Amino acid sequence: MTKLTINNKEYSLDLKGHETLLEVLRDHLSLTGTKTACEESECGTCTVNINGKSVLSCITLAADLEGEEVTTIEGLADEDTLHPVQQAFVDYGAVQCGFCIPGMIMSAKALLDKNPNPTQEDIEYALDGNICRCAGYPKIFDAVRKAGECLQNGTANAKVNSEKKEKFKSTMAKGLTYEEFLKLKE
Amino acid sequence: MSISTNSSENRINLNPVGKSVPRIDGKGIVTGQTKYVFDVSFPNMLIGKMIRSPYPHARILKIDTTKAQQLAGVHAIITAKDTYNIKYGSNEYFFPHTVDQMALEAEKVRYIGDEIGAVAAVDEETALKALELIDVEYEQLPFVTDVLEAMKPGAPQIHDAMNNIGVILPVNFGNPQRALKESFHVREDKFYASAAAMAALEPHVCVGQWETFSNKITLWASSQAPFKCREALAKTLKMDLNDVRVIKLAVGGGFGGKLEMLPMDFAACLLSKKAGGLPVKICYNREEEFSFSRRKHAMYYKVKTGVTKEGLLTAMTGEVIADGGAYCSYGPTVMAAAIMRIFMVYKIQHFRINGYRVYTNTPISGAMRGFGGVQSGFAIESHMDLLAKDLGLDPIEFRLKNITTPNMVTVNKMILTTNGLKECIEKASAAADWTNKHGNKNYHKTGNLRRGIGIGIAADVMGSKMYKSHESAGAIVKVEEDGSVYLFTGAADTGQGSNTALSQIAAHALGVKYERIKCKAGDTEITPFDTGSFASRVTFISGNAALRAGQDAKMQILEIIAQEYKVNIADLDLVAEEVRNTKTNTVLMNFDKALELCYSFNYGKQIIGRGSYNPKTTPIDFRTGEGNVSGSYGFEAQIAEVEVNIETGEVRVLKIWDAHDIGKAINPQSVEAQIEGSLAMGIGYTFTEDLRFKNGRVVNPNFANYRVPRSIGTPQMHSILIETNDPEGPFGAKGMGEASLLPTSAAIANAIEDACGVRIKDLPITPAKIIAALATLNDPLSTHSSKEISQ
Numbered sequence: 013m014t015k016l017t018i019n020n021k022e023y024s025l026d027l028k029g030h031e032t033l034l035e036v037l038r039d040h041l042s043l044t045g046t047k048t049a050c051e052e053s054e055c056g057t058c059t060v061n062i063n064g065k066s067v068l069s070c071i072t073l074a075a076d077l078e079g080e081e082v083t084t085i086e087g088l089a090d091e092d093t094l095h096p097v098q099q100a101f102v103d104y105g106a107v108q109c110g111f112c113i114p115g116m117i118m119s120a121k122a123l124l125d126k127n128p129n130p131t132q133e134d135i136e137y138a139l140d141g142n143i144c145r146c147a148g149y150p151k152i153f154d155a156v157r158k159a160g161e162c163l164q165n166g167t168a169n170a171k172v173n174s175e176k177k178e179k180f181k182s183t184m185a186k187g188l189t190y191e192e193f194l195k196l197k198e
Numbered sequence: 199m200s201i202s203t204n205s206s207e208n209r210i211n212l213n214p215v216g217k218s219v220p221r222i223d224g225k226g227i228v229t230g231q232t233k234y235v236f237d238v239s240f241p242n243m244l245i246g247k248m249i250r251s252p253y254p255h256a257r258i259l260k261i262d263t264t265k266a267q268q269l270a271g272v273h274a275i276i277t278a279k280d281t282y283n284i285k286y287g288s289n290e291y292f293f294p295h296t297v298d299q300m301a302l303e304a305e306k307v308r309y310i311g312d313e314i315g316a317v318a319a320v321d322e323e324t325a326l327k328a329l330e331l332i333d334v335e336y337e338q339l340p341f342v343t344d345v346l347e348a349m350k351p352g353a354p355q356i357h358d359a360m361n362n363i364g365v366i367l368p369v370n371f372g373n374p375q376r377a378l379k380e381s382f383h384v385r386e387d388k389f390y391a392s393a394a395a396m397a398a399l400e401p402h403v404c405v406g407q408w409e410t411f412s413n414k415i416t417l418w419a420s421s422q423a424p425f426k427c428r429e430a431l432a433k434t435l436k437m438d439l440n441d442v443r444v445i446k447l448a449v450g451g452g453f454g455g456k457l458e459m460l461p462m463d464f465a466a467c468l469l470s471k472k473a474g475g476l477p478v479k480i481c482y483n484r485e486e487e488f489s490f491s492r493r494k495h496a497m498y499y500k501v502k503t504g505v506t507k508e509g510l511l512t513a514m515t516g517e518v519i520a521d522g523g524a525y526c527s528y529g530p531t532v533m534a535a536a537i538m539r540i541f542m543v544y545k546i547q548h549f550r551i552n553g554y555r556v557y558t559n560t561p562i563s564g565a566m567r568g569f570g571g572v573q574s575g576f577a578i579e580s581h582m583d584l585l586a587k588d589l590g591l592d593p594i595e596f597r598l599k600n601i602t603t604p605n606m607v608t609v610n611k612m613i614l615t616t617n618g619l620k621e622c623i624e625k626a627s628a629a630a631d632w633t634n635k636h637g638n639k640n641y642h643k644t645g646n647l648r649r650g651i652g653i654g655i656a657a658d659v660m661g662s663k664m665y666k667s668h669e670s671a672g673a674i675v676k677v678e679e680d681g682s683v684y685l686f687t688g689a690a691d692t693g694q695g696s697n698t699a700l701s702q703i704a705a706h707a708l709g710v711k712y713e714r715i716k717c718k719a720g721d722t723e724i725t726p727f728d729t730g731s732f733a734s735r736v737t738f739i740s741g742n743a744a745l746r747a748g749q750d751a752k753m754q755i756l757e758i759i760a761q762e763y764k765v766n767i768a769d770l771d772l773v774a775e776e777v778r779n780t781k782t783n784t785v786l787m788n789f790d791k792a793l794e795l796c797y798s799f800n801y802g803k804q805i806i807g808r809g810s811y812n813p814k815t816t817p818i819d820f821r822t823g824e825g826n827v828s829g830s831y832g833f834e835a836q837i838a839e840v841e842v843n844i845e846t847g848e849v850r851v852l853k854i855w856d857a858h859d860i861g862k863a864i865n866p867q868s869v870e871a872q873i874e875g876s877l878a879m880g881i882g883y884t885f886t887e888d889l890r891f892k893n894g895r896v897v898n899p900n901f902a903n904y905r906v907p908r909s910i911g912t913p914q915m916h917s918i919l920i921e922t923n924d925p926e927g928p929f930g931a932k933g934m935g936e937a938s939l940l941p942t943s944a945a946i947a948n949a950i951e952d953a954c955g956v957r958i959k960d961l962p963i964t965p966a967k968i969i970a971a972l973a974t975l976n977d978p979l980s981t982h983s984s985k986e987i988s989q
Contacts, residue, residue, distance in 0.1 A: 044237035045230015047450070049399040050484040054901035057399055085230035094228065102224035105867035108875060109693025110227030111236075111399040111450030117228060139909040143901060145399050145451050146693050148878030149912040151871055 014075050018043070019087030025074070033069040033077065034058050037084060045085040045114050049143070056142030059115035060084045066122035068141075085114035088121065096166060097121050100159035101152075108146030116142045120156045128160040212774035214702040214712035215929045218867030222698045222717055223448065223691075232448045235403045235420045236481065243405065244273050246469050246480040247325040248462060249315035249332055250490065251307035254559035254894030255341035255354060258305060258314060258334065266317060266331035271324035274472035275332070276465060277315035278304035286430045288458045288564070289530045291665055292820055296365060296526035298357055299562075301434045301464035307336070308356050308524035309559050310894050311490035316465035318478045341559040343894045345496070345521035348558045356524065356557040364526050365555035367533045369823030371609045372548035377513035381504025385588055387581045389501075390960035391573035391943075393521065393889040394494040396566055397906055400450020401482040402491055406466025410475045415442045415467050421720070422452040422692050423730025426665060428722045430459035435467060446720030452692040453879075454565035455492045457732050458527065488899035492564035493889055495520040495532055499577035501551070509591050511600045513548035514540070518574070520563065522555045527564035529555040530820070531664050536570030538823050539940075540578055541608040542657035542831050543619070544600045549609065559894045565732060567876075571658065571940040572883060576961060579654040579944030583951070592636065593653055593948065594627055601655070604922075610824045611816065614831050616922035616932075618859030622835035623655060625918045626857035630837040636952060646845040649852070650953025654941025655835045659828035660933030661735035661813055669735070670812035672726025673743035675704050675751040677805035679797040681790050683714045685747070688728025689740035690720040694935055695868040696736045700744040702864050703928050707748025708807070709772035710789055726810070734933035737864060738830060741928035742811035751807025758796050758803055759786065814926070830924045833859040834937040836877075838945040842953045844972055847965030849950060850911065851881055854942070857918035861932030870917045872935045877915050880942025882907040888962045 013024045018041070025040060034051070037043040037060070049057040051070045058069045061083040088095040094102070097120050101107055106116075116139060123130055123138035130138070135156050144152060211219045226232035249261075263275045283304050287297030303314050314334065319325040340354040347353055348362040356362055378384055405418040415437060421427050424444040432442045449456065462480045469478040482491065501516035518536055522529045533553040540546065568575070586596035602608065604617040627633070635641050635651045642649035663669045674686040685704045691697040701715040719725060728740055752772050759777055760767035769781040775789045787795075796803045813829025837855045842848070856873050863869045886905035890897050898904045923930030943961060951957045956971035 038237075042239075043230075044233070047234075047236065047399070049401070049450075050901055052484070052900060052902075055399065055484075085228075089229055094225065098225075098228035101228045102220050105218065105221070105871050107221055107224050107227050108695065108871060109399070109449060109451040110223070110232055111234065111693075113227050114230045136909045136912065141908075143399065143906055143908060145397055145453070145879075145906060146875045147871055148874035148876070148907070148915065149909050150874050150915050151867075153909070153912070 015078055016074065016082065017080065018082040019084060027075050029075055031074050033060065033072040033074045033082065036074040037069060043084055043086050047111055047114060049111065056119065057112050057115045059118040059142060061118050061122050064122060064125050066119045085117060088117070095121070096162040097124065097159040100155040100162065104151055104155040104158060106147060106151040106155040112142060112144045116144060116152060120159065124156070124160050124163055128163040130156070130160055211712040213706055215706040215864055216862065218865055219698065219702060219712050221695055222701050222715070234400055234448045234450050235405060235418045236400050236450065238405055238418055238447065240405065240477045243477045243479055244318040244320060244469070244473055245322045245325050246316055246318045246466055246478045247329055248313045248465060248480070249317065249329060251310060251312040251314060253307060253336055253338050254310050254343065255339040255356065256307050256336040257339060258303070258307065259337055260335040261315060262333040266328040269324065269328050269331060271320040272317060272328045273320070273476065274318045274469045275315065276302065276468050276472060278302045280468060280472065282434065282436050284434045286434050286459065287526055288528045289664060291667060293365065293530040296530050299525040301461045309561055311561060312524060313461035316469055318469040318473050341894060343558050343560050343891055345519060345556045345558050348556050349554070356559060359557060362557040363554050364522055364557050365530045365533055367530065367537065367553035367820065369537045370550045374513040374515045374548040374550045377548035378502065378504040378515065381512045382507040383588055384502060384504045385585055386500070386502035387584060387959065389499040389577035389580060391497045391499065391576050392961045393496040394566065394883050394887045395488050395889050395904060396453040396455035396492065397904065398451030398453055398455060401484065401487045402456065402460055402462060403481040404463050404466050405477050405479045406463065406470050407477040408467050408471035408475055410471055413441060417444045417463055417467060419444055419446060419463060420449050420456055421446050422449070422456045422690050422732060424690055424720045424722050425688060425727055426457070426730050427459045427463060431464060431467060434464055443723040446690050449690065449692040452731065453567040454569065454732065456692065457565045457730065460491065484901065485899040488889070488904060489561060489896040492527060493523070493561055494566040495522060495529070495563040495570065495573065497536065497573040499574060501577055501581050503581065503585060505585055505589060509589050509596050509599050511544055511546050514546055514551065516551040518551060518553040520553065520555045521558055521560065523558055523560045523562040525562045527562050529563060531662065532565060532570040534818070534820065534823070536574040538610060539571045539574055539657065541610050541612055542602060542614065543655060545602055547609050560891050561896060567879065568936050568939045569733065571656065571936070572943065575654065575656055575940035576943040576947070579941050580947050580959065583652065583948045584957070594623060594632060597655055598623060611826055612831070613826045615926070616861065616924045617831065617833055618920040618922040619655065619657065619833040619835070621920050622833055622857035622859055625920065626835040626837045626855045629916060629918060630839065630855045632837065635839070646843050648842045648844055648953040649839065650842065650949045650951065651837060651839045652945045652948025652952055653835065653837050654945035654948065656937050656940035657831055657833045658937035658940065659733055660738035660830050660832060661828050662733040663815065666729065668812050669729045669739065670810055671728040671740040671743040673704070673740065673747035673809040674726060675708060675747040675807035677751055677793065679793060681714065681793055682716060683708065683710060685715055685717045685744060686725045687717065687719045687740055687744060688725045689736045690731045692731050694731070694872060695865065696731065696740065699737055699864045699868060700740060703741050704744040704748040706929065707745045708752045710775055734832065734936045736933065737931050738927055738933040739811055739813055741864070741931060743809040745928040746809030746811060747807040749807070750809060751805050754803065754805050754807065755792050755796055758801050759792060762795060830861070830926050830932050832861070832932040832934055832937050834941065836938065836941045836945045838942070838949045840946060840949040840953055842950055842968065844954050847968035847972070849885065849963065849968065851913040851946060853914040853916065855916045855918065856938055857920055858934060858938060859920040859922050859932070860934045861924040861927045862921050862930035863919050864929065864931050866919060869919060869934060873917045873938045874915045876936070876938035877942060878907045878912070880939045883961065884943040884946050885962050
């Protein structure tokens with residue numbers, strides 16, 4: 013049995029040995045969010061993340077992935093909230109037929125996790141392995157740039173929020189007036 | 199992390215027309231939850247594979263399937279013996295003689311890949327093994343793959359057509375010979391536009407199921423035209439239309455390639471019948487997709503034009519020869535579009551161009567985005583620049599003298615009403631700073647790099663009656679008691695965003711927020727009829743149906759309110775979720791309250807709006823080219839700025855400005871996205887996309903060797919939307935999505951000549967061609983004069 017960790021979930025699979033990660037995702041686990049348009053490492057449609065790096069699942073042997081963290085498009089959103097990259101793709105009109113989009117988003121996420129403030133050149137290089145036949149890329153570039161900004165702000169916001177929380181806790185411990193409580197709540 | 203990048207989360211879009219609302223299917227796509235036929239799987243589903251000819255031209259002597267049938271796991275094998283041998287085609291209504299393909303060929307194969315049968319097995323591995331066990335005996339026949347050779351007397355006969363000419367299309371007006379003679383200047387050019395592949399990322403894929411006892415067929419198809427597919431299935435399988443249901447799920451791109459039934463669709467259904475009703479899935483791989491689906495016609499385009507001293511076009515003659523491949527497919531109408539598009543763009547009275555669509559033993563040419571207009575756009579718009587240069591005129595000045603105008607009837611009786619072509623040219627030229635850049639030898643000349651700028655213009659139809667006498671679209675707007683609104687449309691969203699645009703139109707027409715709409719599209723059993731996604735017709739034609747359905751539903755609601763409150767219905771309106779008395783300018787109630795009333799004890803009235811639209815056109819006389827093919831026309835001007843490295847011949851497209859008369863942008867973001875996608879496809883076609891054959895076999899059937907544009911090198915794209923508010927369009931909108939692709943190759947070729955003085959007349963434009971052309975210039979570093987290379 014091969015033990016795989018996909019989207020933080022453990023799977024025990026009986027593999028023949030030659031299955032690619034793509035086959036395991038789509039055929040064994042019905043995780044059909046990951047697509048493929050060539051199965052020969054040319055189109056980028058099957059991109060997933062392994063330990064945060066973008067990887068082509070069509071040429072990755074599943075049996076080699078024990079102990080690695082695999083993330084697919086299904087693993088990005090937080091319950092009902094889209095990941096900022098996903099949200100940016102919707103907001104900036106980067107989506108047309110959508111078939112390349114899961115792979116495109118996984119490449120973009122791998123880039124932004126490493127570098128949330130990429131230059132135009134960084135974005136073009138990171139996405140060059142992902143073919144989009146519909147959109148011609150400008151709106152995809154916009155989405156990735158904006159998602160990067162968002163991730164930066166988000167990290168900043170999260171930091172502010174945690175400081176506020178700490179302050180709230182310590183003040184609560186001391187006791188405070190109702191007005192002070194309301195003010196803090198803001 | 200709950201961060202919105204654009205605060206579009208929870209935004210409410212009242213009056214949604216004209217707003218860049220998020221795609222109705224956006225969240226499904228970005229999470230991978232949207233289902234394509236590619237993702238579909240059913241219990242006990244079999245996998246099908248096509249039995250294909252390995253030869254470009256051969257007679258089928260014997261097919262022995264005995265060994266394959268005995269293989270464990272094989273459920274069904276079909277050949278022509280299992281069929282009615284009924285031919286089908288894509289232009290049956292206007293060109294019945296071009297109906298020339300059988301779902302499974304019985305006697306002869308005409309290209310490498312031609313389908314003669316199919317197998318269904320428990321899995322792909324078994325199906326492939328079965329293919330190897332099928333013995334087919336062929337008698338190989340002489341074959342011809344070059345289109346010019348195919349036209350010569352004595353060439354191998356592919357069908358019954360004389361000289362392999364499947365379609366002759368003469369377009370003839372006035373007296374061009376005399377007008378040419380009387381012209382101040384006459385110029386002739388020859389161009390070649392190469393074959394290309396649609397290369398949609400989702401391959402052709404379908405699941406067919408034949409419920410054998412109830413005798414019902416369901417096909418889940420990745421289709422641009424489910425109703426067209428249904429018609430072809432019913433015809434070839436001898437079923438009633440209503441016994442065939444075609445369901446379109448999300449489609450991963452079409453670009454023309456998914457506009458007609460392929461033998462695989464037919465085979466999936468028939469295999470299912472033979473397998474006792476088990477569903478059968480057939481999915482192309484990338485090699486099959488490049489080699490055996492459909493491709494763009496390669497065209498030789500010869501054109502001769504006369505002009506007056508002042509630069510007015512007097513006459514045009516010419517000849518178009520198109521490599522049609524093994525069957526006719528959409529060939530006749532592609533030829534018509536390749537020749538007749540010019541009438542929407544230029545005023546010209548004397549004209550004769552003959553089109554020949556020729557059979558060869560190569561993969562089938564069909565409809566591809568631009569529908570013949572990409573090839574003709576390259577030829578005509580390159581030719582126009584050369585004419586302007588002969589006369590010493592600026593290319594823009596020359597075009598402005600000759601373009602069509604609003605409210606005119608063209609020589610072939612097209613009725614142009616709103617026409618923003620002049621504005622498109624002027625806005626694009628201003629944005630690109632044309633006057634300072636064009637012809638300016640000193641403009642950005644550094645080292646080996648030369649910059650140049652070029653223009654191309656175009657126009658396009660929004661619809662065309664291609665396979666039926668009408669091309670109507672229908673829509674239903676169903677308003678439920680809980681306030682949800684369902685739009686049912688037969689239109690096929692293949693990624694362009696028509697479900698979103700049509701939902702915006704329906705919501706706006708009904709008077710509710712966009713967020714209420716749920717869109718159900720492209721299911722032949724549930725949604726109203728629609729001819730499909732082609733000819734940039736959906737926003738205009740299906741949009742008009744959605745508009746009418748929304749308005750009809752609104753009137754039904756207002757009737758109840760008028761009755762209840764004893765007011766004149768003419769004084770009521772429902773706008774942005776509020777029922778208003780327009781006479782007293784007061785709000786009577788909101789939409790939810792209005793529905794409460796409609797569905798109350800006394801009324802109990804179901805609100806179901808209906809809409810139908812068939813554009814006002816006249817039939818085309820294909821013997822002359824006369825007829826008003828479309829209910830409206832869209833216009834377009836495009837300027838490309840390039841940088842040529844005269845040492846290496848490499849060309850970089852730096853920026854493209856695209857001004858487009860789209861009537862009214864229902865969703866500006868989607869309009870821009872369509873323009874950008876067209877430009878990318880146009881750039882790919884200009885430089886790298888070239889589907890090549892050797893002895894009839896595609897030699898570059900993969901993304902490594904058939905190079906589509908990737909992200910590196912994407913130029914800046916600047917869209918300028920010109921809103922001419924067409925009175926016939928829904929909220930003034932016209933169709934779009936193809937026009938921006940038409941002039942791109944010529945705009946780039948014209949810019950290359952401006953940059954370094956060479957004229958390339960055969961696509962694709964490669965560094966080698968530029969270097970060769972540069973070598974023939976006297977002094978490439980100083981001269982700006984042009985040297986042409988012809989094929």
